[in-house]
Amino acid sequence: EPEVTQTPSHQVTQMGQEVILRCVPISNHLYFYWYRQILGQKVEFLVSFYNNEISEKSEIFDDQFSVERPDGSNFTLKIRSTKLEDSAMYFCASSPQTLNTEAFFGQGTRLTVV
Amino acid sequence: AQSVAQPEDQVNVAEGNPLTVKCTYSVSGNPYLFWYVQYPNRGLQFLLKYITGDNLVKGSYGFEAEFNKSQTSFHLKKPSALVSDSALYFCAVRDNYGQNFVFGPGTRLSVLP
Numbered sequence: 001e002p003e004v005t006q007t008p009s010h011q012v013t014q015m016g017q018e019v020i021l022r023c024v025p026i027s028n029h030l031y032f033y034w035y036r037q038i039l040g041q042k043v044e045f046l047v048s049f050y051n052n053e054i055s056e057k058s059e060i061f062d063d064q065f066s067v068e069r070p071d072g073s074n075f076t077l078k079i080r081s082t083k084l085e086d087s088a089m090y091f092c093a094s095s096p097q098t099l100n101t102e103a104f105f106g107q108g109t110r111l112t113v114v
Numbered sequence: 115a116q117s118v119a120q121p122e123d124q125v126n127v128a129e130g131n132p133l134t135v136k137c138t139y140s141v142s143g144n145p146y147l148f149w150y151v152q153y154p155n156r157g158l159q160f161l162l163k164y165i166t167g168d169n170l171v172k173g174s175y176g177f178e179a180e181f182n183k184s185q186t187s188f189h190l191k192k193p194s195a196l197v198s199d200s201a202l203y204f205c206a207v208r209d210n211y212g213q214n215f216v217f218g219p220g221t222r223l224s225v226l227p
Contacts, residue, residue: 004157031213043158043204043217056214091157093215099208100146100165103215105158 002026006092006106013082013113021077021109023092032075033093033103034067036060043091049075082113116141118207118218126224127195135190135221137205147188148206148215149179158204164188175199195225 005024013019025032034046047057047067054067066078075094079086089110093103117140127133139145146165150158162173164181172178179190188205205218 033214035217040152040202042219045214045216048214050213093158099213100163102148102160102163104160105150107157 002104004092004094004104004106006090006109008109009107010110011112013111015084015113016081018078018080019082019111021079021090021092021111023075023077023106024073025075025092025094026104027073028096029094029104030097031055031095031103032067032069033095034077035091035093035105036088037091037108038088040089046077079111082111084113087111087113116207116216118205118216120203120205120218120221122221123219124222124224126226129197129225129227130194133190133192133195133199133223133225135203135205135223137188137190137218138186139188139205139207140186141207145186145188146208147179147181148208149173149177149188149190150204150206150217152202152204152220154201161190161203195223197225197227199223200225 007022032049037043045058047061048055068076089108091108092106095103119138148163149161164171169181177192202220204220206215208215
């Protein structure tokens with residue numbers, strides 16, 4: 001069964017450093033998302049991506065964040081100048097074109113900023 | 115703007131008893147409603163969805179949910195709980211104007227043996 005894969009599973013970084021979280025969405029999906037979850041709490045929307053551009057973003061997704069689909073298969077989230085409060089579980093998800101379908105989530109990347 | 119409420123942070127139920135996890139929503143337009151489950155240190159796993167049609171939808175692992183338009187609710191149910199159902203449950207909504215999924219705060223279900 002196809003699945004969304006994320007790497008790395010755990011990333012530890014120094015405050016102020018840049019990190020890139022990687023995702024491989026399901027191959028025939030067209031909508032891609034990043035969500036984050038702090039300490040097993042609420043799942044917060046960061047950004048959605050469609051047709052090679054950002055379609056929606058939340059207030060969390062400020063200039064510190066960027067997304068890219070560099071090669072037609074990978075979907076990356078870059079966090080510049082990480083802060084302690086960026087420590088969270090980051091989930092990538094993808095869904096097919098139609099709006100009435102569910103999103104498929106990866107297993108997440110746990111980011112720890114020290 | 116879309117929003118989802120899950121009024122209970124925690125639900126405890128004895129194994130073999132029926133369980134209900136509550137969800138209410140607010141959207142403009144027609145709602146597309148989803149339930150996800152999260153086991154410890156894992157991603158979100160899809161359980162079931164309501165798009166249109168019958169108000170009672172059936173999903174994975176014996177779960178079902180009832181859509182109630184007048185009460186804007188989409189409660190998750192299971193007739194007989196298992197200890198292995200213990201997890202964090204999230205309700206989510208998507209409307210036909212937006213693309214992202216908006217999640218509720220989650221309800222931790224504990225099924226006691």
